[in-house]
Amino acid sequence: MLKVAVKERLIAADAIYMTTAHKKIGLKARALVSVLAVLGGTMAFGSAASAAPTSWSVATSDPAPGAATTHTFTWNGFQTTTAARCIAVKYSNNADGTGYPTGLSVGTGAPGGTYLSGSYTRDITNAGTTGQMVFNNASATPQTAGAKDITWSVATEPTTAAGQTVYVTVTAYDTAGTGSSGNCGGAALESVVAGYATTPRTTVTAVVDGTLTFTVAPHSGTCNGIGQTGTSSPTTVDLGHLSTTATNFAAQDLSVTSNAGNGFNVYMKSTATTANQVFADSAGHYIADATGTFASPAAITPGTAAFGYTALGTGVALTPGTYAKVPTSSGNDSVLTGAAGVGSGTGCVGFGATSSATTPAGAYSAQIVYRAVPLY
Amino acid sequence: MNGLKSEMPMRGFMRLAFSLFVIVVLFDVKAVRAEAAVTLRVAEVLDPRPAIAWPVAQWSWAGYQQTTAVKCMRVQFSNQPHGDGGKPAGLSVAAISLAGPYLGGAAVNVDSTWPSDRTLAASGQVVFNNATGYVPGGSAYFGVSYLAQASAEQAVWMTVTTYDQVGTGSSGNCAGNVLDGPETAAFHTLQTTQVAGVVDPTFSFEVDSHSGSCNGVGQNATAGSTSVSLGSLDSSSVRRAAQSLTVSSNAGNGFNVYLSSTAAAPGQVFGDGRGTSSPTLRALQPRQRR
Numbered sequence: 001m002l003k004v005a006v007k008e009r010l011i012a013a014d015a016i017y018m019t020t021a022h023k024k025i026g027l028k029a030r031a032l033v034s035v036l037a038v039l040g041g042t043m044a045f046g047s048a049a050s051a052a053p054t055s056w057s058v059a060t061s062d063p064a065p066g067a068a069t070t071h072t073f074t075w076n077g078f079q080t081t082t083a084a085r086c087i088a089v090k091y092s093n094n095a096d097g098t099g100y101p102t103g104l105s106v107g108t109g110a111p112g113g114t115y116l117s118g119s120y121t122r123d124i125t126n127a128g129t130t131g132q133m134v135f136n137n138a139s140a141t142p143q144t145a146g147a148k149d150i151t152w153s154v155a156t157e158p159t160t161a162a163g164q165t166v167y168v169t170v171t172a173y174d175t176a177g178t179g180s181s182g183n184c185g186g187a188a189l190e191s192v193v194a195g196y197a198t199t200p201r202t203t204v205t206a207v208v209d210g211t212l213t214f215t216v217a218p219h220s221g222t223c224n225g226i227g228q229t230g231t232s233s234p235t236t237v238d239l240g241h242l243s244t245t246a247t248n249f250a251a252q253d254l255s256v257t258s259n260a261g262n263g264f265n266v267y268m269k270s271t272a273t274t275a276n277q278v279f280a281d282s283a284g285h286y287i288a289d290a291t292g293t294f295a296s297p298a299a300i301t302p303g304t305a306a307f308g309y310t311a312l313g314t315g316v317a318l319t320p321g322t323y324a325k326v327p328t329s330s331g332n333d334s335v336l337t338g339a340a341g342v343g344s345g346t347g348c349v350g351f352g353a354t355s356s357a358t359t360p361a362g363a364y365s366a367q368i369v370y371r372a373v374p375l376y
Numbered sequence: 377m378n379g380l381k382s383e384m385p386m387r388g389f390m391r392l393a394f395s396l397f398v399i400v401v402l403f404d405v406k407a408v409r410a411e412a413a414v415t416l417r418v419a420e421v422l423d424p425r426p427a428i429a430w431p432v433a434q435w436s437w438a439g440y441q442q443t444t445a446v447k448c449m450r451v452q453f454s455n456q457p458h459g460d461g462g463k464p465a466g467l468s469v470a471a472i473s474l475a476g477p478y479l480g481g482a483a484v485n486v487d488s489t490w491p492s493d494r495t496l497a498a499s500g501q502v503v504f505n506n507a508t509g510y511v512p513g514g515s516a517y518f519g520v521s522y523l524a525q526a527s528a529e530q531a532v533w534m535t536v537t538t539y540d541q542v543g544t545g546s547s548g549n550c551a552g553n554v555l556d557g558p559e560t561a562a563f564h565t566l567q568t569t570q571v572a573g574v575v576d577p578t579f580s581f582e583v584d585s586h587s588g589s590c591n592g593v594g595q596n597a598t599a600g601s602t603s604v605s606l607g608s609l610d611s612s613s614v615r616r617a618a619q620s621l622t623v624s625s626n627a628g629n630g631f632n633v634y635l636s637s638t639a640a641a642p643g644q645v646f647g648d649g650r651g652t653s654s655p656t657l658r659a660l661q662p663r664q665r666r
Contacts (some may be wrong), residue, residue: 007433015444057382128514171554200393207458209456209457209458209560210560210561210562211456211532212531212562212564213531213564214531214564216566216569216626230573234567234569235567235568235569235570236569236570236571236572237569237570237571238572238573239571239572239573240573240574241573241574241575241576242573242574242575242576248573252569258562262416271568279571279573281575281628283628283629287573294385307573351571353573357573357578357626358626359575359626360575360626360627360628360629361575361576361577361578361626361627361628362575362628363572363573363574364572364573364575365570365571365572365573366570366571366573367568367569367570367571368568368571369423369424369425369567369568370418370424370566370569370571371421371422371424371563371564371566372424372562372563372564372566373418373420374418374561374562375416375417375418376416376418376560376561
């Protein structure tokens with residue numbers, strides 16, 4: 001007797017259980033039985049009639065349309081008296097085996113699984129036209145009872161974007177197929193129809209808005225090892241009255257808070273356009289730049305007129321007690337910096353100056369520009 | 377936008393061009409992605425001071441699509457990310473200029489080919505249209521120079537969206553499909569810091585006796601810090617004595633030492649009443665500034 005079993009698909013791309021018959025598919029299956037019966041009794045499953053699969057299912061590891069995946073067919077209650085030396089697996093749009101799922105590519109490679117005794121080869125000669133491939137092993141032995149599975153790779157799931165139901169008819173035969181015929185030989189032992197559904201992946205999206213705050217505040221205590229002699233506010237640094245015997249010093253605190261994922265920089269420069277003219281009085285006199293640079297800071301010697309800065313903070317640490325020249329308007333020194341994943345940081349920037357005996361009397365000043373640049 | 381050229385001061389344009397040149401050097405995005413996925417967004421201003429005229433805001437990014445022609449680009453400034461929170465107070469895009477190679481292939485002004493539609497400028501939004509369009513390449517940045525910066529110290533959010541169709545008329549919006557965006561990044565306006573220091577004036581002036589010749593003339597009399605005694609004069613020689621003067625100061629604008637006598641009339645300086653003269657020395661630091 002030909003035995004065709006179908007069941008209801010419960011969830012996408014997964015198991016079909018024996019417990020609930022799908023009425024519509026069942027009707028189609030019964031129709032298929034009728035057709036096959038009319039065509040002839042050769043489809044009766046001979047000696048295996050004493051066994052009847054009690055449960056079966058097919059599952060895909062990735063139900064997304066077009067995905068490369070692995071299919072696992074599991075069944076139980078199959079016959080155990082005759083070796084299944086050829087297993088035909090046929091994909092279709094309908095339970096009766098008709099229709100070829102658009103875009104399906106069954107792939108290549110040997111199948112695996114606990115149902116297979118010995119090494120089976122995959123013959124996909126007809127897979128591209130009829131949707132059927134067969135697994136052959138001419139020396140297979142009868143299988144033992146219990147839940148067993150067959151697994152095989154699938155190059156591409158059907159590509160219908162909205163997803164679809166895919167039927168898989170698995171039929172065991174007692175004789176391996178000949179060569180690359182794409183078919184099994186001998187007589188069918190038993191057959192079941194399972195199914196799964198392809199389902200578009202769900203894309204979950206959300207936006208985390210960017211954040212940015214940047215503040216400048218007076219600094220208290222030492223900055224990079226240098227004690228303050230002057231005072232500061234968010235917009236001023238007052239070094240007081242310079243002398244030839246000391247280096248006057250005062251500092252500000254910088255703080256950047258952001259969620260920039262690619263890091264950040266705080267750049268510092270002056271508005272002066274010419275080097276050594278950064279710290280100037282209104283009469284056109286200048287206190288020269290410190291000799292050190294950001295890359296190679298150096299101490300300021302009291303009595304040798306110089307103006308510079310030091311910095312210590314996130315990602316930046318000049319040698320303690322040393323100074324660098326303040327960049328002109330065309331330059332930039334990064335006084336705080338965060339690498340990728342570091343969007344926030346704090347630090348101090350301090351300014352120092354000393355005069356010489358020949359430094360012209362006057363009120364000197366420099367305009368300092370801080371720029372916070374988060375990299376979102 | 378042609379009209380805007382005259383509105384935009386040359387200084388602003390030069391700053392824009394220069395800043396873009398800097399970016400050419402500093403920002404080199406070489407990655408070309410087959411599938412657009414913006415991975416980096418940066419907005420910055422070279423001069424962060426609030427309320428300045430014609431600030432230059434520079435936008436750079438990575439991972440944008442490079443296959444379809446951009447025909448419209450929307451730029452919006454706002455108080456919060458993604459165009460939310462309204463336009464920052466004081467910020468004005470009522471006049472704006474676009475430059476940079478992202479939409480033109482050259483690091484120069486592209487105003488003429490990407491005229492702006494500022495219909496929605498009151499909300500901080502401007503779109504730049506080009507019916508022919510331009511497929512972005514590896515040059516990942518552009519700059520806009522606009523009429524006025526936000527008047528307060530704050531984070532200013534810049535949001536950029538590109539489209540495959542130009543906007544219709546003076547809608548203030550682009551049309552068609554979004555190619556990239558909306559992508560958003562921020563810069564922060566901030567006052568400059570003034571660093572100040574004072575160099576106090578120094579000054580000393582001394583008069584001493586002089587030794588040796590003075591200006592090629594040998595001495596045959598004596599002098600102290602407050603006196604010069606020429607001794608007994610006669611008709612056969614010239615009596616000579618000298619003093620040394622020393623001025624020390626940090627006067628930035630120079631100095632003078634003046635000499636005068638107390639006599640009221642010429643020819644009566646060296647009088648015989650007491651047989652002495654009383655010259656006065658004055659050292660001055662002219663126009664000393666503090």
